[in-house]
Amino acid sequence: MNGTIFVTGGAGFIGSNFVVHTLTETDLSVVNLDALTYAANPMNLQTVARSPRYTFVQGSIGDRDLVARLLDSHAPVAVVNFAAESHVDRSILAPEAFVDTNVTGTFRLLDEVRQWWSSRCPPAIRASFRFLHVSTDEVYGSLSPHDEAFSESSPYAPNSPYAASKAAADHFVRSFHRTYGVPAITTNCSNNFGPLQHPEKLIPLMILHGVRGKPLPVYGDGLNVRDWLYVADHCRALLRVLADGRLGETYNIGGGAERANVDVVHDICDLLDTMRPRADGRSHRAQIEFVPDRPGHDRRYAVNTARMRDELGWEPRESFASALDKTVRWYLENDAWIEQATRAGYDDWVRANYGLRGRTP
Numbered sequence: 409m410n411g412t413i414f415v416t417g418g419a420g421f422i423g424s425n426f427v428v429h430t431l432t433e434t435d436l437s438v439v440n441l442d443a444l445t446y447a448a449n450p451m452n453l454q455t456v457a458r459s460p461r462y463t464f465v466q467g468s469i470g471d472r473d474l475v476a477r478l479l480d481s482h483a484p485v486a487v488v489n490f491a492a493e494s495h496v497d498r499s500i501l502a503p504e505a506f507v508d509t510n511v512t513g514t515f516r517l518l519d520e521v522r523q524w525w526s527s528r529c530p531p532a533i534r535a536s537f538r539f540l541h542v543s544t545d546e547v548y549g550s551l552s553p554h555d556e557a558f559s560e561s562s563p564y565a566p567n568s569p570y571a572a573s574k575a576a577a578d579h580f581v582r583s584f585h586r587t588y589g590v591p592a593i594t595t596n597c598s599n600n601f602g603p604l605q606h607p608e609k610l611i612p613l614m615i616l617h618g619v620r621g622k623p624l625p626v627y628g629d630g631l632n633v634r635d636w637l638y639v640a641d642h643c644r645a646l647l648r649v650l651a652d653g654r655l656g657e658t659y660n661i662g663g664g665a666e667r668a669n670v671d672v673v674h675d676i677c678d679l680l681d682t683m684r685p686r687a688d689g690r691s692h693r694a695q696i697e698f699v700p701d702r703p704g705h706d707r708r709y710a711v712n713t714a715r716m717r718d719e720l721g722w723e724p725r726e727s728f729a730s731a732l733d734k735t736v737r738w739y740l741e742n743d744a745w746i747e748q749a750t751r752a753g754y755d756d757w758v759r760a761n762y763g764l765r766g767r768t769p
């Protein structure tokens with residue numbers, strides 16, 4: 409693939425990892441449209457900010473005029489849509505932003521792409537252009553312990569407002585392919601972790617609270633299971649889908665690393681005990697606090713990635729243990745990044761989220 413890709417939400421966690429990965433590993437140029445919400449961190453892109461192959465534009469995927477202008481001026485070979493409100497807990501406290509960005513925003517982006525692709529796109533690009541929509545396994549709902557992992561034909565059954573908004577967006581993408589022929593592909597990925605993830609999410613939150621001596625809030629009985637994927641493996645998967653994925657298809661991406669939350673938290677505590685021992689000599693596990701459960705908390709996610717493996721030759725490279733070790737190390741070495749990520753309203757958010765559980769932090 410050559411040319412420019414138009415990335416949305418590329419200042420957030422996965423998007424910025426993807427932008428840096430793409431500029432490092434390929435000859436593609438990147439235009440990054442990001443609204444810079446609380447979840448974005450401009451420091452994520454420091455290493456590429458001066459690259460002649462990188463352009464940043466602050467704005468919303470819901471701004472039709474801006475999207476149309478960017479499509480006309482950059483004539484991208486692909487659009488990769490990461491932009492979203494992404495945190496389940498926030499979707500429980502304040503769901504409307506999830507409809508605005510994930511549903512309406514994605515719809516408008518898609519509709520502008522449709523109009524550009526069908527009438528204004530240069531012919532040399534038109535035949536190979538693709539719209540890659542980055543979605544989640546959470547659209548499939550919740551598994552019981554003995555259920556088979558989600559496959560691409562699992563029925564949609566979203567349970568949180570976040571998952572519902574992503575499901576709605578996925579359906580619009582599908583419909584734009586079937587109705588208008590927009591060359592679209594959707595990926596549904598499991599929980600990511602790694603450098604640059606906002607500390608509202610489980611793994612970075614536990615690392616940060618661990619070193620700060622704060623409580624480590626485990627929801628419910630801690631036995632909810634997630635299938636963890638290291639973010640660099642997700643970036644490689646997305647490039648494979650962009651290059652060779654079949655139009656109109658969906659691809660499930662996952663790490664094959666199912667873990668109960670409490671086991672993940674124990675692993676983090678054990679790593680911190682070695683890398684940053686507590687002054688009192690006790691284990692960080694002493695900070696674990698079981699708190700009232702998240703409403704509608706999905707019990708288990710697991711992803712069957714046979715299609716990614718068999719069609720595109722993709723498999724995760726990182727083991728959960730080595731990736732967690734790298735991740736904890738990264739957070740311990742990047743105080744300035746954490747300072748920036750937690751500057752605007754992080755403590756207020758933690759208080760509000762605890763409030764939802766009838767607790768004060």
Ligand code: NAD
Pocket residue numbers: 416417418419420421422423441442443444445446447448449467468469470489490491492493494495509513542543544545574596597598599600601606
């Ligand atoms: P994130 O919250 O870290 O980043 C989202 C980015 O989107 C931010 O930079 C934000 O400023 C930007 N944004 C928000 N609203 C926007 C708008 N209206 N216009 C333009 N930009 C906007 O999210 P993430 O964890 O990096 O997730 C990226 C995508 O991957 C999301 O679509 C999410 O649903 C999906 N996904 C995430 C995971 C995960 O584990 N994090 C797993 C599977 C799928």
Ligand code: TYD
Pocket residue numbers: 495496497599608609610611613625626627632633634669702
């Ligand atoms: P999260 O990182 O919010 O991702 P998602 O809800 O999209 O899976 O949470 C991962 C799991 O960890 C989920 O089962 C909820 C749980 N969790 C906690 O137990 N405590 C926390 O403080 C957070 C943020 C999450």
